[in-house]
Amino acid sequence: MKGKLRRDTISGKLKFWSGSNANAKEKKVEGFPKMDEGTLKTFVEKVTPFDFEKDMGEWDDEKFSHESSMDPLNWCPHRKNLAFFALCLAFSIVGMQRLMFVSVNAVITAQFSISSTQTALLTGIAFIFSAISSPFWEILNMKVGKRGIFIFAAALMLVGSLWNMHVQSYGQFLGGRMMQGVGWGAFEALIGGAMAEMYFESQLPIRLTILSTIDVFFTWGTPILGGYLSQTIDGYGNQIMVINIIQTISIFLILIAFPETSFYRTSHPTPPTSPPTISFKSWWKTLHLMPYWGNPSREDLFRPLKKLVSPITLLTFVLASLPIASAYAFALSLSSFLSASPLFIFPSQVGYIFIGPFVLSLISYGLLSIVSPGKPILPSSEKALGGTSTSALRIAIPGLILFTTGTIAFSQYVSTTLIPQATKVSSTVFIVSTPGMDCSLKVVSLIFGVLVAGAAILGFAVERYLAIQQGVDDHGKEEGQRRRGGLDRAHAVLQNLFTGFLVTAMPSWIEQGMGTEMGGVMGLKDTGLGVGIFGFVGGVAVVVGLWVVGSSITGGEAGRRREEEGIYRMRELEV
Numbered sequence: 001m002k003g004k005l006r007r008d009t010i011s012g013k014l015k016f017w018s019g020s021n022a023n024a025k026e027k028k029v030e031g032f033p034k035m036d037e038g039t040l041k042t043f044v045e046k047v048t049p050f051d052f053e054k055d056m057g058e059w060d061d062e063k064f065s066h067e068s069s070m071d072p073l074n075w076c077p078h079r080k081n082l083a084f085f086a087l088c089l090a091f092s093i094v095g096m097q098r099l100m101f102v103s104v105n106a107v108i109t110a111q112f113s114i115s116s117t118q119t120a121l122l123t124g125i126a127f128i129f130s131a132i133s134s135p136f137w138e139i140l141n142m143k144v145g146k147r148g149i150f151i152f153a154a155a156l157m158l159v160g161s162l163w164n165m166h167v168q169s170y171g172q173f174l175g176g177r178m179m180q181g182v183g184w185g186a187f188e189a190l191i192g193g194a195m196a197e198m199y200f201e202s203q204l205p206i207r208l209t210i211l212s213t214i215d216v217f218f219t220w221g222t223p224i225l226g227g228y229l230s231q232t233i234d235g236y237g238n239q240i241m242v243i244n245i246i247q248t249i250s251i252f253l254i255l256i257a258f259p260e261t262s263f264y265r266t267s268h269p270t271p272p273t274s275p276p277t278i279s280f281k282s283w284w285k286t287l288h289l290m291p292y293w294g295n296p297s298r299e300d301l302f303r304p305l306k307k308l309v310s311p312i313t314l315l316t317f318v319l320a321s322l323p324i325a326s327a328y329a330f331a332l333s334l335s336s337f338l339s340a341s342p343l344f345i346f347p348s349q350v351g352y353i354f355i356g357p358f359v360l361s362l363i364s365y366g367l368l369s370i371v372s373p374g375k376p377i378l379p380s381s382e383k384a385l386g387g388t389s390t391s392a393l394r395i396a397i398p399g400l401i402l403f404t405t406g407t408i409a410f411s412q413y414v415s416t417t418l419i420p421q422a423t424k425v426s427s428t429v430f431i432v433s434t435p436g437m438d439c440s441l442k443v444v445s446l447i448f449g450v451l452v453a454g455a456a457i458l459g460f461a462v463e464r465y466l467a468i469q470q471g472v473d474d475h476g477k478e479e480g481q482r483r484r485g486g487l488d489r490a491h492a493v494l495q496n497l498f499t500g501f502l503v504t505a506m507p508s509w510i511e512q513g514m515g516t517e518m519g520g521v522m523g524l525k526d527t528g529l530g531v532g533i534f535g536f537v538g539g540v541a542v543v544v545g546l547w548v549v550g551s552s553i554t555g556g557e558a559g560r561r562r563e564e565e566g567i568y569r570m571r572e573l574e575v
Contacts, residue, residue, distance in 0.1 A: 091211060099219060116336045130188060145262040213362075221362075326535065404454070414444060
């Protein structure tokens with residue numbers, strides 16, 4: 001039977017197409033030889049109408065897109081840049097909403113007459129719902145594509161924010177944060193895949209680095225501006241309003257500039273013979289206003305869930321989960337004990353404390369991105385794989401050291417300066433120090449910044465290590481088919497789930513049942529010491545383990561993947 005194999009970019013599976021045109025005599029295209037299995041290799045080697053080094057990187061990465069103007073890979077650069085900007089702006093809202101209440105948690109606690117743990121739950125529940133929804137967004141994407149999901153998720157986040165501006169009870173406030181968390185999950189699950197479907201492999205790493213830098217920038221920079229905006233009579237409603245305005249603009253840009261990136265590409269695509277034309281009609285068509293309809297297999301649908309229990313996913317989770325989650329948890333607890341007696345600092349002052357974390361985390365992440373720039377990772381041997389993996393693991397060591405040092409120093413300094421100290425002068429006379437007199441907000445900002453910088457470095461190390469493993473998974477796949485292994489997304493799901501629980505539990509650990517008494521930090525010293533030691537020991541154990549036996553773990557997974565793909569393709573060809 002004659003026909004054509006076509007690949008679905010959503011599910012990544014090959015489909016056999018036959019019909020009236022399948023049995024028709026193939027016609028030669030002028031300037032190109034007949035395309036069949038016997039001449040395909042020779043054709044690809046001889047016909048080179050592009051400057052591949054500029055447009056597609058190394059020869060091993062050379063893949064051709066279908067000539068259709070509907071294919072996002074064929075868009076002209078300024079169209080792609082506009083779509084990329086729209087997605088970056090929408091993704092920045094996720095970072096803004098993560099720590100938007102850091103500087104006003106004490107105000108929210110007093111407004112709704114709730115405990116510090118209940119206040120922390122407002123952020124923790126958003127992380128938890130983000131983690132739970134991410135796999136389901138990924139599965140839905142296989143059926144309907146990404147554009148509609150992004151629009152719906154952004155609108156859901158906007159509705160949640162508008163709801164939080166007018167709520168009158170804690171339960172209603174919690175509901176708004178749940179809606180925001182569900183929206184986060186869509187962007188965190190699908191944004192990497194959308195980039196991979198728009199850009200060639202050689203163009204992809206720099207854009208993924210930009211997305212990660214934007215995430216760091218807005219996550220740790222928002223509390224600074226948020227504290228300043230919340231200082232007015234309208235309180236934290238001001239920063240919610242500013243975020244809502246930006247969210248509205250981002251939704252508009254997604255509607256007019258971001259296309260449906262899911263696209264059917266032939267198994268042997270051909271290069272375009274001329275540059276794509278630019279017109280309003282072609283632009284309108286490339287937005288793909290009608291939703292994409294895919295037909296994923298059972299294996300495709302269960303892939304996001306299977307990756308959650310992958311050995312690589314679990315090991316990288318142990319490596320970075322506690323440092324990253326504790327950075328968020330300590331940040332959300334700052335307002336509770338710094339805004340209470342004896343300091344009574346204002347939201348703007350709490351926001352200024354985040355200048356240290358913002359600057360140090362951004363410098364750390366930016367320097368690592370420059371020193372260790374992302375490149376197409378297609379190792380040809382286990383030796384090459386081991387070398388690049390080792391380089392990624394080396395990055396984690398200074399991150400663990402900075403995190404442990406910052407955590408212990410932060411907890412020791414704050415607890416020492418805020419808890420009243422009794423000094424014995426004679427056998428009958430004691431002098432009780434006034435807490436808070438020696439607490440410098442600049443010192444708190446600096447040592448907390450060291451903690452956050454360590455967590456940012458660990459996040460970069462995990463991203464780089466998973467990118468290496470993803471490069472192995474993607475080796476040999478077509479452009480637009482990469483980044484479907486889902487290791488990074490599975491890690492993000494576990495990380496967000498753990499972060500949500502730790503953020504919620506941290507205030508009770510810090511207060512140790514004393515509430516706001518004893519400075520509200522009676523348990524901070526022990527909590528910081530325990531988190532620092534456990535984070536360091538667990539991280540070092542994972543680094544050593546991956547260093548020693550990582551190649552055997554990744555090799556075993558690669559073998560299982562090849563076996564599953566072989567069986568799956570045989571089933572497809574039997575249809």
